[in-house]
Amino acid sequence: MTWDELQPMLLPACWDTLYMVLWSAAIAVVVGLPLGVLLVLTDSGGLLRNTAVNKVVGAIVNVGRSLPFIILMVALIPFTRYVIGTSIGAEAAIVPLAVGAIPFFARLVETAIREVDHGLVEAVQSMGGSTWTVVRKVLLPESLPSLVSGLTTTAVALVGYTAMAGAVGAGGLGDLAIRYGYQRFETNVMLITLVILVVLVTVIQLLGDFTARALARRGKRASGA
Amino acid sequence: MITTTGLRKVYHSRGRETAALDGVDLHVREGEVYGVVGRSGAGKSTLIRCVNMLERPTSGTVEVAGTDLTALAGRSRRANAALRAARSQIGMVFQHFNLLSARTVQDNVELPLEILGVSGQERSRKALELLDLVGLTDKAKAYPAQLSGGQKQRVGIARALAGDPKVLLSDEATSALDPETTRSILQLLRDLNQQLGLTVLLITHEMDVVKAVCDSAALMKGGRVVESGTVTELLATPGSELAQELFPVGGEPSEEGRTVVDLTFHGEAATQPVISQLSRTYNIDISILGAAMETIGGRQIGRMRIELPGRFEENVVPIGFLREKGLQVDVAPVGAAAGRKADSTLVKEAAK
Numbered sequence: 131m132t133w134d135e136l137q138p139m140l141l142p143a144c145w146d147t148l149y150m151v152l153w154s155a156a157i158a159v160v161v162g163l164p165l166g167v168l169l170v171l172t173d174s175g176g177l178l179r180n181t182a183v184n185k186v187v188g189a190i191v192n193v194g195r196s197l198p199f200i201i202l203m204v205a206l207i208p209f210t211r212y213v214i215g216t217s218i219g220a221e222a223a224i225v226p227l228a229v230g231a232i233p234f235f236a237r238l239v240e241t242a243i244r245e246v247d248h249g250l251v252e253a254v255q256s257m258g259g260s261t262w263t264v265v266r267k268v269l270l271p272e273s274l275p276s277l278v279s280g281l282t283t284t285a286v287a288l289v290g291y292t293a294m295a296g297a298v299g300a301g302g303l304g305d306l307a308i309r310y311g312y313q314r315f316e317t318n319v320m321l322i323t324l325v326i327l328v329v330l331v332t333v334i335q336l337l338g339d340f341t342a343r344a345l346a347r348r349g350k351r352a353s354g355a
Numbered sequence: 356m357i358t359t360t361g362l363r364k365v366y367h368s369r370g371r372e373t374a375a376l377d378g379v380d381l382h383v384r385e386g387e388v389y390g391v392v393g394r395s396g397a398g399k400s401t402l403i404r405c406v407n408m409l410e411r412p413t414s415g416t417v418e419v420a421g422t423d424l425t426a427l428a429g430r431s432r433r434a435n436a437a438l439r440a441a442r443s444q445i446g447m448v449f450q451h452f453n454l455l456s457a458r459t460v461q462d463n464v465e466l467p468l469e470i471l472g473v474s475g476q477e478r479s480r481k482a483l484e485l486l487d488l489v490g491l492t493d494k495a496k497a498y499p500a501q502l503s504g505g506q507k508q509r510v511g512i513a514r515a516l517a518g519d520p521k522v523l524l525s526d527e528a529t530s531a532l533d534p535e536t537t538r539s540i541l542q543l544l545r546d547l548n549q550q551l552g553l554t555v556l557l558i559t560h561e562m563d564v565v566k567a568v569c570d571s572a573a574l575m576k577g578g579r580v581v582e583s584g585t586v587t588e589l590l591a592t593p594g595s596e597l598a599q600e601l602f603p604v605g606g607e608p609s610e611e612g613r614t615v616v617d618l619t620f621h622g623e624a625a626t627q628p629v630i631s632q633l634s635r636t637y638n639i640d641i642s643i644l645g646a647a648m649e650t651i652g653g654r655q656i657g658r659m660r661i662e663l664p665g666r667f668e669e670n671v672v673p674i675g676f677l678r679e680k681g682l683q684v685d686v687a688p689v690g691a692a693a694g695r696k697a698d699s700t701l702v703k704e705a706a707k
């Protein structure tokens with residue numbers, strides 16, 4: 131396949147991949163962040179100690195984490211059809227991608243928040259702060275660099291998942307690589323999509339690392355030394 | 356200002372029960388600096404954390420500024436609005452400062468005001484005023500990581516004062532600081548106590564801290580307060596462990612059958628030549644076994660251990676003379692009596 135033939139397919143494929151990653155990452159943040167916070171708060175020794183809630187949420191997250199993505203995708207087809215109206219295409223792929231990313235991110239949020247010094251929580255409680263205040267003014271801002279790192283890891287994993295989703299007709303770079311590179315032995319298509327995926331992952335990682343470091347430095351040595 | 360009655364706190368861990376507080380009655384008067392000392396594990400932190408209900412007492416009551424916090428808190432583990440409002444009137448400073456690293460110094464000081472719902476402009480005015488009070492105006496825009504330990508604690512103190520509390524709690528606020536910085540932080544606490552009429556309850560394991568700033572002190576052991584009172588009262592209590600720790604005067608009698616007397620001078624009496632008067636009036640030889648002069652809570656206090664010839668019965672008159680001169684006189688339990696005491700503790704040790 132020549133470059134002229136490939137080019138018109140490449141751009142939409144890139145766009146599809148980005149579209150799927152961004153939307154599913156956004157959904158993972160919106161749902162996974164509160165879940166991660168809830169896991170910490172309801173833990174024994176947490177501010178909202180609640181064994182039942184903790185066990186249930188923990189179990190859901192664990193099950194979600196342990197299902198291989200390819201199986202999750204197939205299993206969710208009826209659900210996806212119900213929500214989106216179809217189970218094919220980038221939009222439909224966002225459903226299993228988000229469902230897979232939510233528990234993944236929730237665990238990373240949990241770990242990040244656990245690392246916040248309990249002394250800070252007590253300081254805010256001693257000022258008369260409520261649990262909600264503690265979450266808003268202490269837990270989230272203080273763990274922000276770790277949360278950004280967690281989001282980066284999630285986004286990188288999602289790039290991998292979109293490629294897999296391509297195998298079942300989600301579109302995107304994975305779809306291109308499988309249809310042309312694998313099934314039609316177009317080695318150059320395979321190589322180009324590979325390079326683009328590597329570049330994409332690298333850019334996400336660098337961007338995430340940079341942001342996390344900038345945020346962490348704010349609290350360390352802001353004078354630029 | 357702060358009163359605890361029959362305060363108990365029992366921790367359950369792995370089937371074992373630890374009574375961290377075992378019936379503590381504490382009374383801190385308005386406007387005083389009150390120090391609680393004791394060994395590690397004595398229950399000091401548990402006590403101070405019970406005062407603002409960060410730790411819920413198992414039983415007993417805590418009253419701060421006339422409000423019964425134990426009643427306010429009710430049964431629920433979570434802090435209700437009433438308890439939170441009461442807490443905002445009690446400042447707290449911590450050993451490890453507990454400043455938010457993602458916020459500037461000024462924003463840290465503003466945090467309690469945010470919680471109180473104070474408007475932005477008013478917050479920043481108040482924060483800058485407090486930073487001025489603790490001498491950190493130029494650090495308002497710095498982050499905690501850029502400050503020294505002493506500066507961090509100043510921020511911690513400014514933050515604790517943001518809600519205009521009547522009471523300040525301090526758990527080992529100077530334990531992570533060097534002696535020089537410790538002194539300056541203690542001076543700051545003393546100044547705030549005098550300028551703002553702030554009541555301060557502080558926990559420490561350093562007697563020097565008590566000496567430097569406290570009006571009153573309590574000694575804790577195994578979850579109980581074993582001694583308490585104003586520093587002056589404590590120094591006047593015969594056999595007080597705190598007094599001895601605060602103000603050690605040592606010295607053993609030169610031989611059997613002599614009377615050893617501990618003298619404590621306050622104010623006026625400190626400047627009179629009492630010993631030479633005593634010697635001249637009764638024509639007796641007096642040996643000085645040990646002596647020290649200290650400034651405690653801003654007052655000059657002297658202590659001296661002297662030895663008079665003859666047994667106690669023969670020295671009733673000279674001792675009366677010393678009392679008349681306004682000195683506090685304790686006949687020291689040294690020699691035979693102390694020897695017996697030492698034996699009995701040895702026996703106890705062996706029995707374990």
Ligand SMILES: Nc1ncnc2c1ncn2[C@@H]1O[C@H](COP(=O)(O)OP(=O)(O)OP(=O)(O)O)[C@@H](O)[C@H]1O
Pocket residue numbers: 366367368373374375393394395396397398399400401402560
């Ligand atoms: N959360 C807890 N769970 C179980 N036991 C505890 C807990 N907190 C404190 N204790 C126990 O209660 C006792 C008193 O502890 P506390 O921290 O009040 O001592 P402290 O006088 O402040 O000691 P230090 O000088 O070391 O700070 C100790 O025996 C400690 O092990």
Ligand SMILES: [Mg+2]
Pocket residue numbers: 399400401
């Ligand atoms: Mg302690």
